[in-house]
Amino acid sequence: MIEDILEAYPDDVFLKANGFDNAIIGVDENTMRLIYSESKCIEVLQAEHGMNLIDAIEHFDFNVKGSYVGEGTPIWCADIF
DSSP states (O other), X not given: OHHHHHHHOTTOOOOOXXXXXXXXXXXXXXXXXXXXXXXXXXXXXXXXXXXXXXXXXXHIIIIIITOOOXXXXXXXXXXXX
């Protein structure tokens, strides 16, 4: 997905969450920010870092979603209900 986005918007710069390229589900064209699936981020933490579900959710909430890096901070799609 990230390759398609970068190809479609060659003049734009996107802030990415390191290690979560497979969790990108789109781009908000109003703010030109990447949109990530929270459930896919949790899956990445479990699969690639060996975390159990609770640890992955806590790590994601505090260390990933909770990080603000300026106006280009990614958008997190809450799809884990």
